[in-house]
Amino acid sequence: MRDQTWDFSLSSVFALICVVILLFSFLFLPWGGTRLTDNGARLVSDAFSGAPGAREVPLLWLVPLMGSVAVIFAMWGALTPERSRLATFISIGAGIGSLVYFITALGAPQDPKFPLGLGFWAAFGASLGMIAQFLMAMPPVAAAWEGFAAGTGKVFRVPPGLVPYLFIAPALILYFVWIIAPTFYTIYLSMTNWDGITDPKFIGLDNYIRLFTKDRTFTDSLWNNLRWLVIFITVPTTLGLGMALIFNQEMRGGKIFKVSFYSPLVLSLPVIGLIWSWVYNPSLGLINSFLTGIGVTDPPGWLGDRQLAIWCVIAAAVWRQVGYVMVLYLAGLKNIDPQLVDAARVDGANRWNLFKHVIFPLLAPVTTIIAVISMIDSLRAFDLVAIMTRGGQNTQVLANFMYIEAFNNYRMGYGGAIAVVLFAISLVFIGFYLRQTLKDELEY
């Protein structure tokens, strides 16, 4: 009877909060002094690895050990109320275990050069809280809490409509801090002449005027992005669709082909850039070795040729994209109802008419998605250019140009203006893409 009035599930939640504070202080707050890098985790790892200048921190390892034990049992206790008594006792034990460290640390002579820091005190408080959690479970406290919650229930009760927003609040905060705020800050910076050091000076639209009227590299980059875009929408889409149609049929070794065409997608773009720079090497590369092998006397210089280089880079990107498009189309083809195809066959449609009037229209949503993804990918193009030519040989694209202006030439404001232009162009396609995907979602 008495046990039922001891509310251990409440105490487990309290213990969970305490142990999160404990581990957080240990990992991220200064254990001694004021520097964030002198956190508890660093002190323990330094002491164990014998790093130069490592401090003596006897028993500090107890804190993460006990913290990990407590976090497991407190969660277990909070999730399974019927077992929470055991969980409470174990996490109290863990609290006592870490208190052993705190008592030794407080008892030891203090180093005046290295005063105990915020992290230490927070963790100390948290471990006391872990021990005090049984108070939460005591019938009078629990009853008082219960009464408090019931009496002022309206204060705590959140309107049901607000609950989803509360849940996405952390994500929204992060989204705001990392995406929205920097976007607007970049728009502001693009109207300054900031060099990364001195205070930015507001210069209005000067950066944009220069970009569109005077900057040759900008126009060249824009053209290169456009080339990329045109190739990306047409070539991989056609090739990918063709391959998807072929591999969708039952054929011997089809899986091997599918995997081999898909495999470039697994590689990261810088790796692809490296591989293709070797393929394009004019004297030892795969292409020219082959060409000289069949008797071509003066094979082209590929990346060394200002007219060819951009097409070479795009070709490397296409190589990767084809597999991606193929997989998307294969998925689309699997979704086509075989009855429709059979019905068309019964009506006497030949292969071409079957494709033209049945299969391709049914693939239309996939085609739209692929077209939009290709557009966005071609605007994002950066890695391959950075690895293969660093923007030389007339291969400059907007993203790489922005990077060079901002981080090599130290024109943050000007780089920002390029970023804003790129963002504006992308926004059109992204908006189109979102409309398409949302429409699909609503249809299902």
Place this chain on the structure above:
Amino acid sequence: MSRNSFWKIFSVALVAILLFTACSPVIQTVTVEKEVKVVETKEVKVVETVEVKVVETQQVEVMKAADTVLYNSYNGDPKPRAFDESVVSMWNEAHPEQPVEHSIIAHEDFKQAIRAYLTADPAPDVLTWFAGNRARFFIDKGLVMDISDMWAANKFNETYAPGFQELASIDGKQYFVPTSYYWWAIYYRPSLFKQAGIEKAPETFDELLTACDKLNAVGVTPFALGDRFKWPTAAWFDYLNMRTNGPQFHIDLTDLKVPYTDPKVKKVFENWKLLIDHKCFMEDHAAYDWQEAIDPMVQGKAAMYLMGAFITDSYPDEAESDLDFFRFPIIDPALPVGEDAPTDGYFMAATARNSEGGKAFLAFLGSKEVQQKAFNELNRLPTRKDVDISAASAAVQKGIALIQSADYVAQFYDRDTTAAMAEAGMEGFMRFWSNPDDIDAILADLEAERLRLVEEGN
């Protein structure tokens, strides 16, 4: 709405609170640092009172609390990295009370990160960097610590070669510790020269053109070049400009004081075009990076390479017996001779957290002991006069003589001029390779970039 959902909401709110607490220690650190600064100014203003003593002890305590030295370097390549790490461990063994915390960042990334380092508060204490315009840029903006006291205390003004003292100083104050440099020269394979019937290394431009013709006649490409990433081409511009117009004009041009449309600049490209017309360069050089272009030289397909002394780090050791170098030929004998000898070294951030420890470590990095070690292990040429170089190979002795006989030592195009001008300039040189007749349009574009930089005040 049961109690369960209340707890759910409560824990979500808690996570949000925890996120915000993550910011609070940062704020605290900043306030503490500010207190220290106030203490320092007080110390200057108040003279000989009891209060000062109290303040002083407090300050000493704070100084001692920062008892490590933060050292960020860009020595990412294997050999320099091993050297860098061994220097740090030498210091840490000798100074266990003030160990160095060392971070190595890849060369290119370091160049991007340097601004963030220097403007951070507190900043890393000691940083690797380049002498010349690249350092002056930050010194002019007040981001680099004045190390004149350390310089004088360690007698650097007696032990460093005068040219390098000049490089370290602005208006009589020292900001930079130049510790090593390397030379640029035309590396060549004597055996291929012999095969082509070239008796001696070319000393004049005409001799160089003749040598190109002779090498072409026996089917050897005169010059290897790998400028996919542009910068090796800048050496050609540096040398052709210094030989055609003299070092002073080169300094003025890289300082953005002379227009790129000056007829003298065009003359440089006329000489350059002579080399192209004599088929001096390997085909498709813009398709190779600088190391890939070493291959044709090793294979005996190319005879020469205008490159820095670090070429030997990448050149196969077994082939090095057939590798020598000579000074870039003279075009106008009336002009003083300039050479490229980029100098590397160290400086401290103006906001360094541990300025005393940083200066002590800087003095160690610039000491005879470390320079001797760098010389012995990496063939880095010392900037101190008291380093023993007698054990050096004939090649190194020759390199030192090459630089010491020069009237002017340049730092290389992308270090002598601003980063933006270097980027535009090198792109212009690359355009020139593929279309030499386009030179007027190219120079007009470079001039536009120069005017823009002058206007921006860089």
